[in-house]
Amino acid sequence: MRFHKVSAIVLRHYDFGEADKVVVLYSRNQGKLRAVARGARRMKSKYGSSMEPFSYNEMMLYKKEGAELYKITGCSTVNSYSYLRKDLDSFITASYIVELIDKITEDNEPHPEMFFMLNEVFSQMPDCDRDVIKWAFVVKLLSASGYKLCLDKCACCGITARRARDIVKFSSFQGGVICPRCESRDLNSVSVPWRYIDYLEDFESKAFTEIDTAGISQSHRKGLESIIGSYLSSHLSGELKTEKFIKQWEVLIS
Amino acid sequence: MAGYSRALQELISALNKLPGIGPKTAQRLAFYILKSSKEDAVGLSDSIVRARERLKYCSVCGSITEKDPCDYCQSPGRDKSVICVVELPQDIFVIEKTRGFKGVYHVLMGALSPLDGVGPDDLKIKQLLERIKKGGVKEIIVATNPNVEGEATAMYLSRLIHPLNIKVTRLAHGIPMGGDLEYADEVTLAMALEGRTEI
Ligand SMILES: [Zn+2]
Ligand SMILES: [Zn+2]
Numbered sequence: 001m002r003f004h005k006v007s008a009i010v011l012r013h014y015d016f017g018e019a020d021k022v023v024v025l026y027s028r029n030q031g032k033l034r035a036v037a038r039g040a041r042r043m044k045s046k047y048g049s050s051m052e053p054f055s056y057n058e059m060m061l062y063k064k065e066g067a068e069l070y071k072i073t074g075c076s077t078v079n080s081y082s083y084l085r086k087d088l089d090s091f092i093t094a095s096y097i098v099e100l101i102d103k104i105t106e107d108n109e110p111h112p113e114m115f116f117m118l119n120e121v122f123s124q125m126p127d128c129d130r131d132v133i134k135w136a137f138v139v140k141l142l143s144a145s146g147y148k149l150c151l152d153k154c155a156c157c158g159i160t161a162r163r164a165r166d167i168v169k170f171s172s173f174q175g176g177v178i179c180p181r182c183e184s185r186d187l188n189s190v191s192v193p194w195r196y197i198d199y200l201e202d203f204e205s206k207a208f209t210e211i212d213t214a215g216i217s218q219s220h221r222k223g224l225e226s227i228i229g230s231y232l233s234s235h236l237s238g239e240l241k242t243e244k245f246i247k248q249w250e251v252l253i254s
Numbered sequence: 255m256a257g258y259s260r261a262l263q264e265l266i267s268a269l270n271k272l273p274g275i276g277p278k279t280a281q282r283l284a285f286y287i288l289k290s291s292k293e294d295a296v297g298l299s300d301s302i303v304r305a306r307e308r309l310k311y312c313s314v315c316g317s318i319t320e321k322d323p324c325d326y327c328q329s330p331g332r333d334k335s336v337i338c339v340v341e342l343p344q345d346i347f348v349i350e351k352t353r354g355f356k357g358v359y360h361v362l363m364g365a366l367s368p369l370d371g372v373g374p375d376d377l378k379i380k381q382l383l384e385r386i387k388k389g390g391v392k393e394i395i396v397a398t399n400p401n402v403e404g405e406a407t408a409m410y411l412s413r414l415i416h417p418l419n420i421k422v423t424r425l426a427h428g429i430p431m432g433g434d435l436e437y438a439d440e441v442t443l444a445m446a447l448e449g450r451t452e453i
Pocket of ligand 2: 324325327
């Protein structure tokens with residue numbers, strides 16, 4: 001039997017047995033883990049709300065030799081991020097973020113940077129534009145996973161991108177801007193204003209609260225949503241469940 | 255399950271399909287059923303068939319009932335202007351046990367859960383709105399579970415129903431009775447403080 005002390009954020013949980021939950025965690029030093037929280041579904045559970053999604057806890061886990069799941073033996077909450085569960089828009093955005101992390105990472109692959117990004121996005125969410133949070137998180141996450149966008153030079157031939165014209169070709173398949181000579185290498189590339197590329201650079205390099213969102217017009221929003229969406233889906237199989245939810249949600253509030 | 259006769263294998267795998275029953279428990283239950291008297295075994299199977307045949311969901315509120323509309327919806331003694339919204343039919347029995355509620359119910363058949371892809375269209379929310387639009391409703395009590403999904407559902411319903419000028423209330427959150435303050439987690443405690451009442 002081996003004991004582990006981990007700092008981890010709860011991504012989601014699912015029911016297990018009569019009264020237990022399996023909690024999917026994203027830990028600082030061990031990456032994504034699955035652990036059983038005994039009795040967590042009972043009203044009087046000692047875990048209270050600490051096993052709810054987005055909670056940041058210090059936990060004691062142990063695992064028997066050869067077992068698939070960890071067991072939680074102790075837990076204290078560092079930050080419950082309870083405001084993310086008290087406002088519907090924050091809740092939906094945070095759900096989108098944890099689903100992304102869950103889909104893009106494998107179990108037991110450490111990636112401390114992603115853990116810090118989760119804490120950063122959760123703490124800064126109340127002060128930020130929800131669309132921008134989503135886009136910036138996607139760009140940062142893909143960059144951290146090895147799919148960094150190529151924005152200062154052509155993603156195919158590497159020639160320095162020149163801002164001679166107002167618009168530029170963006171290819172989600174090639175992962176960035178492409179020069180006129182390479183256009184034929186992705187027939188699905190789209191023409192976008194250079195302004196979008198500046199936004200993408202900001203999304204990748206700036207803290208969520210530092211991104212200047214004032215100038216993002218409604219039509220820019222549509223354009224950014226579309227290119228970031230196709231960039232994401234080129235690295236992700238299948239639709240996100242939260243996307244389906246967001247679509248139903250938007251119909252109802254409009 | 256090699257070596258088991260076909261009938262036994264079928265029984266075990268049928269029990270295994272029940273929620274919370276793993277293969278080991280399914281085996282134990284199967285052997286228990288075989289050991290019990292024939293009347294008991296037949297009684298069990300009959301009651302499953304009977305329940306399945308006679309019971310249905312009430313077309314108004316979604317509770318489990320033998321007649322449609324159900325007793326809650328038909329009884330003149332119940333106040334139709336107060337609707338208590340619950341996640342599942344079994345939640346009605348829990349609230350009924352308190353004997354403190356004399357209104358009617360509405361079963362959503364789940365809770366909103368973006369992470370599981372359960373959106374507004376997957377729940378009986380439209381049906382609730384239709385009931386409200388028929389008139390006579392003064393208050394909606396949201397009695398969804400005190401967890402993320404239940405809270406999100408409550409917030410969503412309140413956003414949807416408020417503009418219709420109907421009071422939307424939520425079950426109070428707090429420390430469980432018989433519990434110790436020192437064991438309450440901070441979120442529960444913060445909610446209990448917010449929802450404190452004058453005595
Ligand atoms: Zn090129
Ligand atoms: Zn009914």
